[in-house]
Each structure stands twice: as structure tokens, then as C-alpha cells.
Amino acid sequence: MTRYSLTHVGTAAPGRRAERSSVAALAVAVLATLLTISCSRKTESPSLLKPTAFGAAIVESSGGKQTAQTGSLLPQPVVVQVNDEQGTAVAGALVEFAAAPGVAFEPPNALTDSSGQVTTNVSLGGMAGRYQLTASTLDKSHKKVELKIEEIALGYQQTLGRHLNDQYCERCHNPESTVERVSNYDNLDVKPHPFAEGDVLNKISDADLTAIISHGGPALNKSALMPAWGNTLSKSDIQALISYIRAISDPPSRSAGPVYAKN
Amino acid sequence: MKEKLTSLWQRLFGDSVRAFGVVSLIFLASLAIAPAKNFFSEWRYYQHGYLRMVRNRSDANTLQRHFQGGIQQIWLPDLAVVDRCTSCHVGLKEASLVDVPTQPFRAHPVIPHKIDQFGCTACHRGQGAATTVSEAHNSTLAWEQPILPAKYIESSCGQCHRGPLPGTPQLNQGRNLLSREGCVHCHTVKLPDGTTMKATDDPPSLSHIADKTTREWIYAWLKDPQSYASTSTMPNFKLSDDNARDMSAFLVANSTPLAGDTAALSAKASSDPAAGASLYGESFCASCHAVQNAAGNMVGGDVGPELTRVGSKVKPEWLQAWLRNPRIYDPATGMPHYRFNDPQVATLSGFLLAKADSDLLANVHLEAATPDQVKHGKQLVSDYGCASCHEIAGIKKPENFAPELSRIGSKPVTQLIFLPGMPHTLPDYIASKIKQPRAFSPGLKMPQYTLTPAQIDSLTTALLALNDRSNTLPPSLAVAAAPESDYQPAGKAGKLMTDLACFSCHRINGHGGDMAPDLTWEGSSVQREWLVQFFKNPGTLRPSLIRRMPRFNLTDGEVNELTDYIMTVYQSPAVDRDSMSLSGYSQGQVELGKQLFYGKYSCQGCHIVDTKTDKGYIGPTLTHVGSRLTAAWVYQWMKNPQSLRPGTAEPNRGMSDEDARALTAFLISQKGGAAKEVAKK
Numbered sequence: 001m002t003r004y005s006l007t008h009v010g011t012a013a014p015g016r017r018a019e020r021s022s023v024a025a026l027a028v029a030v031l032a033t034l035l036t037i038s039c040s041r042k043t044e045s046p047s048l049l050k051p052t053a054f055g056a057a058i059v060e061s062s063g064g065k066q067t068a069q070t071g072s073l074l075p076q077p078v079v080v081q082v083n084d085e086q087g088t089a090v091a092g093a094l095v096e097f098a099a100a101p102g103v104a105f106e107p108p109n110a111l112t113d114s115s116g117q118v119t120t121n122v123s124l125g126g127m128a129g130r131y132q133l134t135a136s137t138l139d140k141s142h143k144k145v146e147l148k149i150e151e152i153a154l155g156y157q158q159t160l161g162r163h164l165n166d167q168y169c170e171r172c173h174n175p176e177s178t179v180e181r182v183s184n185y186d187n188l189d190v191k192p193h194p195f196a197e198g199d200v201l202n203k204i205s206d207a208d209l210t211a212i213i214s215h216g217g218p219a220l221n222k223s224a225l226m227p228a229w230g231n232t233l234s235k236s237d238i239q240a241l242i243s244y245i246r247a248i249s250d251p252p253s254r255s256a257g258p259v260y261a262k263n
Numbered sequence: 264m265k266e267k268l269t270s271l272w273q274r275l276f277g278d279s280v281r282a283f284g285v286v287s288l289i290f291l292a293s294l295a296i297a298p299a300k301n302f303f304s305e306w307r308y309y310q311h312g313y314l315r316m317v318r319n320r321s322d323a324n325t326l327q328r329h330f331q332g333g334i335q336q337i338w339l340p341d342l343a344v345v346d347r348c349t350s351c352h353v354g355l356k357e358a359s360l361v362d363v364p365t366q367p368f369r370a371h372p373v374i375p376h377k378i379d380q381f382g383c384t385a386c387h388r389g390q391g392a393a394t395t396v397s398e399a400h401n402s403t404l405a406w407e408q409p410i411l412p413a414k415y416i417e418s419s420c421g422q423c424h425r426g427p428l429p430g431t432p433q434l435n436q437g438r439n440l441l442s443r444e445g446c447v448h449c450h451t452v453k454l455p456d457g458t459t460m461k462a463t464d465d466p467p468s469l470s471h472i473a474d475k476t477t478r479e480w481i482y483a484w485l486k487d488p489q490s491y492a493s494t495s496t497m498p499n500f501k502l503s504d505d506n507a508r509d510m511s512a513f514l515v516a517n518s519t520p521l522a523g524d525t526a527a528l529s530a531k532a533s534s535d536p537a538a539g540a541s542l543y544g545e546s547f548c549a550s551c552h553a554v555q556n557a558a559g560n561m562v563g564g565d566v567g568p569e570l571t572r573v574g575s576k577v578k579p580e581w582l583q584a585w586l587r588n589p590r591i592y593d594p595a596t597g598m599p600h601y602r603f604n605d606p607q608v609a610t611l612s613g614f615l616l617a618k619a620d621s622d623l624l625a626n627v628h629l630e631a632a633t634p635d636q637v638k639h640g641k642q643l644v645s646d647y648g649c650a651s652c653h654e655i656a657g658i659k660k661p662e663n664f665a666p667e668l669s670r671i672g673s674k675p676v677t678q679l680i681f682l683p684g685m686p687h688t689l690p691d692y693i694a695s696k697i698k699q700p701r702a703f704s705p706g707l708k709m710p711q712y713t714l715t716p717a718q719i720d721s722l723t724t725a726l727l728a729l730n731d732r733s734n735t736l737p738p739s740l741a742v743a744a745a746p747e748s749d750y751q752p753a754g755k756a757g758k759l760m761t762d763l764a765c766f767s768c769h770r771i772n773g774h775g776g777d778m779a780p781d782l783t784w785e786g787s788s789v790q791r792e793w794l795v796q797f798f799k800n801p802g803t804l805r806p807s808l809i810r811r812m813p814r815f816n817l818t819d820g821e822v823n824e825l826t827d828y829i830m831t832v833y834q835s836p837a838v839d840r841d842s843m844s845l846s847g848y849s850q851g852q853v854e855l856g857k858q859l860f861y862g863k864y865s866c867q868g869c870h871i872v873d874t875k876t877d878k879g880y881i882g883p884t885l886t887h888v889g890s891r892l893t894a895a896w897v898y899q900w901m902k903n904p905q906s907l908r909p910g911t912a913e914p915n916r917g918m919s920d921e922d923a924r925a926l927t928a929f930l931i932s933q934k935g936g937a938a939k940e941v942a943k944k
Binding site: 069070071072073075102106121123125126127128155156157159160163164167168171172179180182184186187188223224225227228229230231232236239243 | 365366369372373374375412413414415416429430431432433562716717720809862863864865868869878879880881905910912914915916917
């Protein structure tokens, strides 16, 4: 929260006691105290955990590149591992997580377990976009070793798009099968593009994507195996789908919104 | 020191003119405080910041033209909204500002509502009338409603939208959990439309429990339900050993035998694991029941109870009677009456009884119960409100057992007792209370539930939607949920359908499950002969599905009864069965249909007509359409599938009448082995 400092001059101006110290000096004093308070609030309270070991590298075990709704928990926890120079797991090393304001970690820091891993549950911030999480540990010379993990937060429109994707698109466009949903990808002679395939999809404009979804593959000289959805989905449905496709694209699409890289 | 002060006094107030001048100056200066405060106000600072930011953008002219200075206000008397948020959040309505990294200048994400029609605080909470950041966002002594964390924002959709929405999965899940986890057995939730939320779980009656299981199992279950079945929704009451002993004593002593539910073993439970496994598979038990496999994963559905350790729970004679006809023990069960014959009952019961866990009851040693223990057990059963969920002979369902939650989302923070160290906000209170109820006081009755963090967030979201605003909303703004249907088919066929628990999987006229196809218009869709054959020997229509229709060993009379009812009652007004014939299509039409099928519409992506070349298996296999479906249904399906089955994944292709007719001709010519004969004609 940004405090606008001049307001405090306004309230401090009619100094109560003019004895020795001038009004200005009083205001400066008030400002100085406020500044120290706000600064001391910003610095994070030092972790109470004392590391018993130090690693050389920190790697991701699982939990990267997930999608969740804005503000909510990632479906799977993020797991990172601390290794030494030989690549063996280190137990007892301190791992700290950090990200843009609004991102919450449960726990925000922890010591690695016997298999050298730390597991944390992550809630993303309130704004849709990509979030960069930083997991850091100290090496033997007490230098910070960092790992960056990217996660995706979906806003309302993208959440709606994801719902439509699950209902209509995913069974062909997602090559992965689950117990509940067998993928049809392998049965198709012309392979559909998985929606995260940014290399291809980022080059197709929103207007072209809308045309393919509404009128089917032949609208852009592509396979007729992609049916026309224009009579089934509304225009806002199709927009929602495209915003979802843009949001999960890898590499990121430029129109997906900003990348929250700053801590 | 004193001299200095005196001289200062003299200099300022020495004579009346001088004093008058100084006092006037002070007065003037104090008059300037108010305008100065206004001039240096936060909203002005942000508006200047906005204009500075906009200046360097390529769309600066447009943004500057749209900008309006001064305090902005959205006033909506219907919603009790007076929102000045847009004084600082200047760019909310500018779509191009979606690339601004943070608020207050970022564009509002796309939602179906206009900001001018709903304001900000109707969804985000906070104090709309405030003009400083902290007063608007945080709670103060005078205003206690802070900004709602983004995590729970879907609760605000639920204030007006009383049914599920495609864009609010968390709210939908939370509402489901409220009924499914049985929260509403104890907590009354009166919905704003006047109805009371009903539980959708079906906790078993305990009046005849001694027929079904042993006192030792009841004891172990009461101590820790999840050690028997990790997916169980029964909460843990954290009972002491003595209390669990006394409650199990009472439940067994209170149980009365029920005629027929433990008929003498007609066949010994057979121990043929291979035959048992195949019967379990053939009967599609796994569509509803889950079993934990060696790798620790749950395999199967969550409609019925988990069966991983069922052999340690049930008595063999009860299990056999249950498999023979579950409706004797529980007339309302969702389990179908399979009509198994005696050897089948023996095989299946043997297979299930082998699913035992010797560790579960290894340490449970109970001595015969004393009358005092039984009496104490009865007291405990009433105190813990067991009868809120379970039917127990001799104990009435308590009323208002737990606090009503109809307006929990507006509960003033001043009325809550927080744990030390936790944030003083309502969402945090609700979430912590669900997570660990007894943390607030060990004497509380609310038990410990096994919920994931995401489920707790969902429940909190659903509870926050039950607030003052949702209850005082003008009726014109409320969006009602689809009315719940309690449709029941009539007569003999209706009884048969209840006996077979058709509604556990199928939905008809808005009532029933969603595991299997909706049968509301089934009579218009299929041919009678096919339906008769399907009941006798259900085949595979959708190769990619794991859950399929089981065989119920029906008699010819029962099959006819069901078929007649379905064919006459479940007719769609949009399909006239007799308007199109099953034969008589020209070779040219069939050929054209084939070209359309494989070319223009490329149906083979999802459907199989020729098993040698086609591979798609999203939709049903179409090799036997001519002997399964009616021509009029196929035609109408081509024209508008959603009109027949809302939500179906089959796209509406906007087909011309000619295309639809040709495709119908082609599909109707598919009669399995008989297809060639039709082509000859």
C-alpha cells in the first residue's frame, strides 16, 4: 500500500507545542517515524528455521506450469529438491519461496526432508496472468541459489474457456488420456494442435482462430476433421475459449497479459 | 529560557494590533487545512499518476478523452451500492489497459456484467463510499467489511445466481459439498428463494446395524472412519476409547433384527477369485464402488461406498442377502436389485469377503457391554447428534442442532471469536472452522472432516454467498436455479425402474444421475426390438467409456414391461417416429450421405461406421444405426443435436435439409451384417 506522505504534513502542520522545536522539525520527526515503521514492515521477519545442511543446486520435482483460477490454490503442490555438487539430495537445507505480492505459500519456507524435498501449497494472486515463483536456498558459501517456476492464473473468461475446452475440445486436442477420459488424438489422421502449443498457435491471430472454431478447419484450408462450432457455441463462448488458449500457451502468447516477474 | 519565551510572547502579542494580526494569520492558515487536505488527497494523486502513465502510451488520445477527473461515484439504490472506487481505479473500463501489470490502473478482466450496472462492492466487498486506500480496502472501527480476497470472489456470483454457472467451478463445488458432505444435516441453510438446502448424501439407517456388522467394526469405525475407508465422508468425532466403547454398545443393543436381511446362507461363499473378479467386472460394480489398488490409487466410482476392506466389515449372511436384494435392508438405496442367482451370489460374496484387512480390528477387544455402558452410549449418541444424519430407532432427529448458516456470509466480525494469531476476517474464520473445528474449543461438537485445502476454499466460497445481500436482493436481479425435479415414473414399470435403480445413473425429466445417457426422449430415439435385445444383453455403444450398462438378469415379462413404458412415455414432441421410414432410400442418396460423412463433415473423427478404417471413438459406434435408431431421430439429430440432448458434445453443423436427409439415408443403411442387403436394394 502506498502512503502519500504529504497528507501527513497536512495533519502535522498545526504543531501543538512551539517550545524550542519548530513545527517543521516536528513534522520531520513524524515522517521519520512513519518511514521507519513502514520500512520495518516491509522487511520479512527472519525465518526461525535453522538449516543443518547446505546444497549446491535447487531443482523442480513437480508442480510447475500448472493452471488455477486467480487467487486459488494450484491443484498440485509445488515440490522442489535441493542437491549437492554430485547431484545427491540434501536433507535439512532451508528453502524459501517468494513471488509477486498476492501469492501465498503454505509453508513459505521449510527444511528439506530426508529425500531432499520441500513441498508447498501455492495460492496464486488475484490477477490473471503468469506468475513466476522463486525457490531459493543457500549454498555452503551462503550464496543464494535460485530456481524459477512459472504458474498460470486464469481469470473469469479463461475459466469459462477451460470449462468449454473440457466439454467440447479436449478429447481431441489433448493427447493425454486419463481414467475418466480417453483421448481421441491418436485416432485422427490429421493431428490437432494441443492448446499449449504456443509455437504454432501464437502465430494465428484471434480473428483466424475465431474463423476456425466457428466455421471449422476448411475455413482456413485446414482439415475438415475440425468441425464447425459456430452453431453450438456463442460468440462470447468462442472468445472465452481463445482467451483460455492464449493464457496457457507455451511459450507465452503476447496477448496473454503481463508476466509477473518482480518480487 | 523563560526570558526568551516572554520576549517571543511580546513580539507576537505585544499589542492588540499585533495580536490581531497573528491570530488572523493562524486562523487563515487553519482555514487552508481543509482545501490542502483535499488537494493532497489520495484519489487526486492516483488520477495524476494515471494521466502521467497514459501520456506515453500509443492510445493516449483515446484514454485522455475518456478520462473524467474528480471523485467518481456509481450509485445503485437497488443494490445498496455507493461506490467511489473508480475515482482511483480510473482505467477499469479501458480494455487496452489489460497490459498494465498491477492495480489501480489495470483494466477489469472480462466478465459478463457491466461495472456501471453492478458497481464494485457488490462483488468485491470493501467500503464503496471511502476515498482513501486503507478505508476502502481494509476494515476500520466504523466499517468492518474488508475487500474480499480473490480466492473467494465467486461467492459474489452466488449472491444472485442460485444455480451452477459454467464460469464458477469453485462455487458450484462448494454448494455440492454442502449437501454431499452432509453439512446441512446439522446446520440449517435457508436459501434466499425460501427453500431449505437438502443433503444429497444418504447416511445409512442404524436401526438394524447389528444384522450388518459387528460391534468391533463399529468401534473401529467410530474411532477413525478413514482408517476403514479413506474416501468415507463420515467425520471423525475424536472419541475417547471409553466413549467409542459405550456408543458401539448402545448401537448394537438398540439394533433390532430385520426379517429377510440375513436369510440363512443358501450357498457357501465361494472362493474362486477369478470368477469373482469377472462377475464384479461384468456387473460394472466399479462404476459406483471404488477399491484401492496395490499402488494406493482408487479404482472405481464414488457413488457407492468404498469396498477396499469390506470383508472386515460386513457379516457374510447379510452380504448375501444384500446382493440378492438390497431393497429389503434399505428400501431407498441407490444400489440396483441385480437379480443374481444363488451361484452368482456365492461367487460375488466370496470375492468381496476376501477384501479384508486383518490389521483393522486386530487391536479391538471389547468385553460384553454392561447396562450402564449402553445407557451412557445412548446419552453420547444423542449428545453428538448422530441422529441428525442417521436414522436410529428410539432417538429423534434433533432440531436446530447446530447454528443456522443462512446468513453466515454477513456475520459481523465482532461476533466471532478468533484463534490467537489468525487474521481477523470472516473468510479466514470460516475456513479455519471447517479445517479444524475443535481447535476453537476442545468441547465443541463439530467433528473433524477430511477435506482437501481446495475443498475447504470451495466450502468457504459457498458459505460467503449466503449473506445479507443475497437475502435482500430485488427479485428482478435474482437468477433462479433450475427447479429440482422429483420425477418418478408411474405404475408397474415405475416400480421396476426404482428396483433397478435406473436413476442412480440415468437422468429422466431432470431427475437422476449423470453417469449414463439422459433417457427423457429414449422412446423417440431407439427401435423397440433393439431395446429388448439391449436389456437382455447390453452391448458396447461407446468404446471409450469404462462405465457401462450392467446386465440385470431380467425376465421376458420385465423386459417387455420396461420397453413398453419407455417406447410410449419417453417421446419427444420434436420427433415424429413415423414421419420417416427405415428403408426406401435411393442408392444415390446413400452414396451422397457417405461422401458427406467422410468428406464435408468428417464424422469419422469421432464415430466408427466401418470398423476397418474408422477409428474415432468419442461418439457412439454407428455400425448398427439402421437396427438401433429411428430415421426421424437421426434426421433431427443431424439438424440440431442440442435440441434433443442439451449439452451434448456433437456440434450443430447447421446442415441443410438435403445434407441431413442424405446422411440419415447413409446412417440408416448401417445395419451391421445386414448392411450389404440394403445397399443392393
